[in-house]
Amino acid sequence: YQITALPGDYIGPEIMAAGLRVLRAVTADQNFDYTVTEYPFGGAGIDAAGDPLPKETLAAAKASDAVLLAAIGGPKWDGAARTPETGLLEIRKALNLFANIRPTAISPVMQRYSPIKNEDPVDFVIVRELTSGIYFGTPRERTADYALDTMRYTASEIERVARVAFEMANRRHQHVTLVDKANVLATSKFWREVVGRVATQYPAVTLDYSYVDAAAMKIIANPAQFDVILTENLFGDILSDEAAQITGSLGTIPSMSSGANGPALYEPIHGSAPDIAGQGIANPFSMIKSVAMMLTNSFDRRDLAATINAAVDQSIATHIVTPDLGGSATTEEVTNAVIQSIQ
């Protein structure tokens, strides 16, 4: 297997190194052959090749079986004509990664980190459309007097991501909540129509609806009610960060972005944390769990993923964790603990 690794910026390379060490450890003698090649991307792309998404990086990503991304961006490239974030939007589009999948769970061992009082077990997944909507809609204009953006969706763009959500619900608790603003937006009314059609093909799955403002409340008041949340790009951006926050442990959450065929991309949900970069204290769990998510979804190696996730839980249970989780371990010490537990 060919894996493209994009370490990116600030803490990116630190956690990527941790993730790749764990990948090596868990695959040793496991009949899993792979090569990892690193390419510059984001700010590192600008520094190395004058562009956040250098041609070679994109070509390598396209040709590989999976892409691992750590984190990009930061103050160094704030004024750039093409920012690191532009590179992120472009690679999503170029690899046709239309479904962004983010697990949100509060397990008993993580309960203490959660900023909400809720004690019910929380375990849902957000399926966010990632390559359309107001992120990519045209026209987009800006003059001295006004500016405008366009939120646009075609039926097929909605259908394909809806199918991802229903397939996932089929494997989970058979419940999809479509989040929209159908009392105002034409696109949202259209989503309801198209998703309603897709739903008829999944009779075992219950489909319900929530306005985005109400969903923002429910995620705090009663997050245990959700199984799979399906939503468009912008709402997904906001709600998935809110959902991550209720776990209290942003540094532990992986994500997957996938398309119809071609490689999927796996990355932590957090940013490049310029404030703690270079200190060796970045939490590697989100990257390590991204590796696990890749093993499950791109390489059908649930066994290896389970080993990794158990090792991470073990490290949390024994409180070998970085300062963001109240511990005093370094990135390297945490990674060593995970690897030891794997071995």
Added chain:
Amino acid sequence: YQITALPGDYIGPEIMAAGLRVLRAVTADQNFDYTVTEYPFGGAGIDAAGDPLPKETLAAAKASDAVLLAAIGGPKWDGAARTPETGLLEIRKALNLFANIRPTAISPVMQRYSPIKNEDPVDFVIVRELTSGIYFGTPRERTADYALDTMRYTASEIERVARVAFEMANRRHQHVTLVDKANVLATSKFWREVVGRVATQYPAVTLDYSYVDAAAMKIIANPAQFDVILTENLFGDILSDEAAQITGSLGTIPSMSSGANGPALYEPIHGSAPDIAGQGIANPFSMIKSVAMMLTNSFDRRDLAATINAAVDQSIATHIVTPDLGGSATTEEVTNAVIQSIQ
């Protein structure tokens, strides 16, 4: 003074009655002369006059000094060609209510109701643009194959609401946070530009920025950091509901929507709660506090507003509250307690 009251639907009339009783009590012998006239609006408008915003209702609202609105909408009018919510959007536009103001506070007495563990005193205000953006932008299209909405802002639309936020910050803690998605949207970049210009006229006020996804996290993780949040219509819709939720007491929060001149509109932030309508147990605090907000902002009677708010706090402190706040009092009992405390 002429006050137009729009009781609306389901619990709307129940809490409106409570609010008006408190208004009568607090103004008795206080040299405050007013007439209240009630008009149908929302579902009640559809039932009475075939339209959620009947002509007479709008004319009366326009001609008055302030508008009190309770709550509208509900399953009864779900299939309506023109929904109650359409009426709400139209009255905002017709009265040019471009600034929606929502206080979010967690006082010591409310701490126990909050679903978040945070114990710092929270006290911020969201200033949401209310008559433009993707709510009203054209084109808006829907065919069998695609749909689109347009998020559009002119410089003057941004300027006038920004000024409301900066004036408010001047009277509070001199801190405005502009929430946007400037790493993606042209409208957001434009907001930063225009708001930056307005800021130069308020040198005592600190302006900072937050992306909307990050803001959705901060409202949970560290809401005490905010003083005044300024944001566009859709982001304001989502974040103000999220912010209300962290107080754990949606039933207590009033709001004001105001324009350049003409009457302002005051309303609870919650909906019409069809599930508890007719039982006499709706929490009247949000409506009562909307009355107080009206007295302060439309009639410059801070003294009367303070009397009302103290009476509400008293009722909470002695736990004479409705079931949503864990009490067993009815709407009428709570209202009686508030009035007694006023007298």
